[in-house]
Amino acid sequence: MEEKGAAPIDSQQLLEHLAQVEDVAEEILTDKQKLIDLNHHWNQTREAMRVLQKDKSDNKQWVCMGNMFIKMEKKSTSRLIEKDFDQTAQEIAKTRTELKPKLSHIRDLEHKEGIKGFHLQPLSKTEIAAINELI
Template identity: 60%
Template sequence: MGKIMTNQTRTELEPPESLVRSGNMAEKNETDFILNYMSEVEAVAEEILTSKQHMIELDKKRQKSREAIRVLQKDKTSTKQWVCFGNMFIKMPSKETKLLLEKGLSLFKHARMSTMRKENQFNCKALLLRSTV
């Protein structure tokens, strides 16, 4: 900054205090905007990553169900199968086991579709955030 010639007059190099204060306020507003923007971007990115991880888990479960259904289709000799429910093993008729697996498979497909819809919404949010800057 420039030198003050007297207490009442200033040189041309030094801006008035009102401008200095408003400049600091503008920097603070800009900093707040950037901080809010980065927080929103991080939140959306976290949601997208969580959604993708959920999709991977659903695909693994769906693939295991498909494998089990295929094994049941190939096995024509057994009438009953051992099925694991949590910590228990239960012997069930093959037809019921196959129906149960097919029902689970359709549930995985529906869950996967709803997760894909959510992911698309998060991607739209990300695009909107990107276009605001």
């Protein structure tokens, strides 16, 4: 029995809508898993940097690259790990930035209200300096 004033539900439109929600939800889950994997890699890289910092010797270090181990100078190893650390941090930030519109889109598809404060950005150094001058 249909409600008065409600438009009749077209099963084809309903299926298309549900498929669209499912596609966006799948993208969100994929991005979340990617973030988990990137954070795990970031932590491993951070641990490797810390081990190199603690090591006071100037000996060459064994580094695993793909399927092989290579013996490299400590400075080269350190630069390589720092570069990997920075690239992973950038990829994490990029993935998080791309995830926000997808989350907003799925809430729109589900006819839910947007999350308040979801798009807040931290103050920049110049903005903080300006506030400190005022205080």
